[in-house]
Amino acid sequence: MSIRHYVTLPLWMSHGLKSETFTRVHRQRNTADVMASSRISCCSTRILSFIIVPFFSIVGYLIYSTSTLSTRQSPSLAPPIALDSVVSNVNHTAAHARFASAIRIPTVSKLNATEEERRTFLRFRSMLQEEFPLVLEKLEWDIVNELSLLLKWQGSEPVDDSNLPILFLAHQDVVPVGDPERWDFPPFGGEINNGYIHGRGTLDMKGMLMAQLESVDALLKARYQPRRTIYLAFGHDEEVSGKEGAARIAEILEKRGLRFEFIIDEGLPISHGMFPGINVPIAWIGIAEKGVADFTIRTRSVGGHASMPFGQNAIHTLSDAIARLAKTRAITTFSEGPVAHLLSTIAPEHPSMLMRTILGNIRIFEYILGLLPPAVAPGFAAMTRTTWATTTFNGGVAANVLPRDASANINVRIRPGESIRGVQEFIAKAIGAQIVNETANADDPRDGSDDAPVTISLSLGGRNTEPSSISSPRSRAYKLLEGTIRHVFAFNHGTNSSSTDILVAPSLLMGATDSTAYKSMSANIFRFQPVVMYPGDPDRIHGVNERISLKDYDGMINFFVALILNADQMGRQSQ
Ligand SMILES: [Zn+2]
Known part of the structure; x- marks a missing residue:
């Protein structure tokens, strides 16, 4: 029975019940009814066909596109x-001791x-030079702005275009430790215990700095001469701005007209159990980074004695603006930029058919996913949109004085x-604020007039950086990095390096x-830290009990050795 029959059936059934007397009248009515019914049935059919045809088309498309998803994983390189012939030159006990001294x-x-x-x-630099005499002898050491370091290993x-140099970044500085009593081991003790080395900087990021030097040292001991020139740049103020370190090193490299095949900086780790449903570790390569800015939202009112409140109150106005901002979300996008690359890479590998369907057809599902509250997956939600958070709030001068001035800092990613x-324009519109000159301050009479009770300005003291460009995950440099990770992970973990061991x-x-300081010098900037992390481990970075396993540290040395060797090979293959 067709849908058309089902809809019109009651009208046909009514015919047999009519008496002769009413037949004529009813016949006329019935004719009208039948015409109406056929209009309804026609209309209903159209409506249903508008729903059903697209529905089955979408289902058909989803089944087809999901079944034809193919892996984007590059083979092990x-x-x-x-690798063992080079890394056998590493005396691991001595390497761990050097790391501890750092x-x-x-x-x-x-x-x-x-x-x-x-x-x-300066002490840190002397230690490096004493611990790595061969690196000191064979590489050029430039001291930049007194405390930063630029090392060059001449290829x-x-x-030329097929033999561009490569650049490894790391930073010498660390963030403060907070309350040392909360640490299980002294934060600057470098203690080795139970397979871990503990202390501030083990993850962020003296581990990577020392591993880069160990890898160069191991290659020098193996009498390896790179074909490609390798630079190592170690800034000294990454955690506070990077303006005195990385920015100054970048100026020097820029003046020399350098371009790099790729740049590796600190970034995302190899994570276990951090993507729902995936049971193998995933190595995340940061192909872009978010921009950061601080805005000051300021409100003004006339002030007065608290016993006679009237008119505007700067704190109330600011609170309203902040509350409005907290309810406002930027547009969510799953189908553009790094997050789209991420999902399309994970989709074919996911063991769940449902997840493969959703991730592999993200354009169809992104609206629904965008409705999910950020609390479901705060980290992932932050990847899909620009975010803002009120981080400081100031106002008022005394308990019995109406505030004349209130301000809040909005940290934006x-x-x-x-x-x-x-x-800035989006936020200003959302809260009805007027954008004012960045140099305006609380004492500037031009700022905060009655017709502009809410103003927003860019904080000049903060780290205001535009978002980076996106490095292509299809470039040969990305594939080199990917293949190297897969090989080293297998080497370090004794697996057979098939694609199912690590994504x-x-x-x-x-x-x-x-790395933002070097953005003009390479199209391939990758933010990756070859360290395995489990849920909870990322909190140790800038938190308490920062540590790294010795196995991971050794793996990091192997990674940089393999990367240097593979990068030289890549040049040869491209000719
Ligand atoms: Zn760092």
Whole structure:
């Protein structure tokens, strides 16, 4: 029985019940009814066909597109020289001891460092030079702005498009430790215990700095001469701005007209159990990073004695504006930028058919996913949109005085594709604020007039950085990095390195790194830290009980050795 029959059936049934007397009248009515009914049935059919045909078309499309998803994982890339023949030059006990000495020097960066604090960085440099005499002898060491370091390992062949140099980044400085009593091990003790080395900087990021030097040292001991020139840049103020370190090193490299095949900086780890339903570790390569900006929202009122409140109150106005902003969300996008690359890479690998369907057809599902509250997956939600958070709130001078002035700091993280200015305009519109000159301050009479009770300005003291561009996950440099990760992970973990042992996926870094200073010098900037992390481990970065396993540290050394060897090979293959 067709749907058309079902809809019209009651009208046909009514015919047999009519008496002769009413037949004529009813016949006329029935004719009208039948015409009406056929109009209804026709209309209903159309409505249903508008629903059903697209529905089955979409289902058919989803089944087809999901069944034809194919893996984007690149094969494992073994270096041309067996990794063990090089890393056998590493005396692991000595390497761990060197790493511990790096942790023991408390290179905490501050915006206005004292002479003594600056001397700590000089001590750190001396330690590096003493511990790596071969690296000191064979590489060029440039001291930049007194405390930052730029090392150059000259390649054997001239620089051309197929033999561009590569750049490894790390930073010497660390963030403060907070209350040392909350640490299980002294934060600057560099203690080795139960397979871990503990202390501030083990993850962020003296581990990577030391592993880069160990890898160069191991290659030098193996009498390896790279074909491609390798630079290592170690800034000293990444945690406070990067303006005195990375920015100054970048200026020097820019003046030399350098371009790099790729740049590796700190970034995302190899994570276990951090993507729902995926049971193998995932190595996340940050192909972009969010921008960051601080805005000041300021409100003004006339003030007066608290016993006679009247008119506007700066704190009330500011509270209303902040509350409105908290309810406002930026547009969510799953089908553009790094998050789209991430989902399309994970989709074919997901064991669940439902998840493969959703992730592999994200354009169809993104509206529904965008309705989910951020609390469902705060980290992932932050990847899909620009976010803002009120981080400080100030107002009022005394308990019995009406406030004349109140202000709040809004920390904004901007997704690639948007801009600081665009977000400022969006927020201003959302809360009815007037954008004022960035240099305006509380004492400026031009700022905060009665016709502009709410103003918004860009804070000049903060780290205001535009979002980065997006490095392609289809470039040969990305594939080299991916293949190297897969090989080294297998090497380090004794697996057979099949694609199911580890997934490699592009992703977006939420924080800002030194790599933004070098953005004009390479199209391939990757933010990746070859460290395995479990849920809870990321909290140790900038938190208490920062630590790294010795196995991971050794893996990091192997990773940089393999990367250097593979990068030389990549140049040869492209000719
Ligand atoms: Zn860092």
